[in-house]
Amino acid sequence: MSSSKLPRRLILLPFVALLALLGGCKAVVMSPSGDIAMQQRDLIIISTALMLIIIIPVIILTLVFAWRYRASNTNATYDPEWHHSTVVELVVWSAPLLIIIALGALTWVTTHRLDPYRPLDRIxxxxxxxxxxxxxxxxxxxxxxxxxxxxxxxxxxxxxxxxxxxxxxxxxxxxxxxxxxxxxxxxxxxxxxxxxxxxxxxxxxxxxxxxxxxxxxxxxxxxxxxxxxxxxxxxxxxxxxxxxxxxxxxxxxxxxxxxxxxxxxxxxxxxxxxxxxxxxxxxxxNRCVESNRMCLKDMMAIDEKGGLGKSGTYNVATDASTRVRLGLAGTPARNYVGAVCTPANPTGSGVLDDRVPL
Missing domain, CATH: 2.60.40.420 (Cupredoxins -  blue copper proteins)
Known part of the structure; x- marks a missing residue:
């Protein structure tokens, strides 16, 4: 039996099965429970709607033009000399420009309002x-x-x-x-x-x-x-x-x-x-959980003061003993810059003053 003679119910069966599978999905992003996620969802919806203002008419007009000016339609106006229309140019350029301006303004405002580093001002x-x-x-x-x-x-x-x-x-x-x-x-x-x-x-x-x-x-x-x-x-x-x-x-x-x-x-x-x-x-x-490793913030403080000089190139430690103590002797050891301790300086001019030796 050819596919053209199949009952309509059988033809629609794959689509019904697909809808049933999609019905089991939970779109959490579009149905959140937190205020920030809700604002982000609204931004997605508004942005999509603004873009569809252009996309939907373009798709519809593409299909309309393809059908109206098909080769078999002898009633359609054929004008090979046509080359310009101010109205068409105005619509084609102004509508997308307005959408871009709206999207740009929306993005600017929400980017600052939804900045993850920004403390909340509402619940x-x-x-x-x-x-x-x-x-x-x-x-x-x-x-x-x-x-x-x-x-x-x-x-x-x-x-x-x-x-x-x-x-x-x-x-x-x-x-x-x-x-x-x-x-x-x-x-x-x-x-x-x-x-x-x-x-x-x-x-x-x-x-x-x-x-x-x-x-x-x-x-x-x-x-x-x-x-x-x-x-x-x-x-x-x-x-x-x-x-x-x-x-x-x-x-x-x-x-x-x-x-x-x-x-x-x-x-x-x-x-x-x-x-x-x-x-x-x-x-x-600061990547200094191991007691003999220098913290990143201390490295940066030393570098800000001019560094340790040539002696700093020899300040390398290994975590081999730490791994043995933790029962991880079989894992590869790593080398890194060792911690530096300085004597207390009451004037406060030292880089690592009052640091407790580890």
């Missing part, structure tokens, strides 16, 4: 930020291949689990241990890159309690596919209870524990830490 549309609300600070570290979240004010940390109260601004400070990753919770806000030795930021708020997906949106190696975590939006009472439970049931995240945690691993379970070294995130950011 939702029509709800200004209360003056007595302090943002929740969360330090984010992209590891291979898992996520570490440190709550500096609460003194706790988690792996592959992020919790925040609803309608309270969140300030994320983001970095990475090695590979570049991208921190992304579609329901909360847009993605922000995590890079070793650098700190990026994201200000956001979740407005609806629930469980949301978070993941890395930038390929970073073998375990990338499973570099996911759950983000829990809770009311304030439940969040406080969760913090208390973590303090009572977690372990200690010391520098040595972190060095073991930072080793590449896949499909890591959720872990909680009741206590965190106060300066751990700063050490991760």
């Amino acid at each position: 939702a549309e029509g709800h200004e930020l209360p003056t007595n609300v302090k943002p929740l600070t969360v330090d984010v570290v992209a590891l291979d291949w898992k996520w570490l979240f440190i709550y500096p004010e609460e003194g706790i940390a988690t792996v592959n689990e992020l919790v925040a109260p609803v309608n309270r601004p969140i300030q994320f400070k983001i970095t990475a241990s090695t590979m570049m990753n991208s921190f992304f919770i579609p329901a909360l806000a847009g993605q922000v890159y995590a890079m070793a030795g650098m700190e990026t930021q994201l200000h956001a708020v979740i407005n609806t309690a629930g469980v949301y997906e978070g993941f890395s949106a930038n390929y970073s190696g073998a375990g990338f596919s499973d570099m996911r975590f759950k983000f829990y939006g809770m009311n304030t009472a439940d969040f406080n209870n969760w913090v208390q439970q973590t303090r009572e049931g977690g372990g200690d995240l010391t520098r040595e524990v972190y060095l073991k945690l930072a080793q590449p691993s896949e499909k890591d379970p959720v872990r909680r830490y009741a206590k965190v070294d106060a300066d751990l995130f700063d050490a991760i950011l």
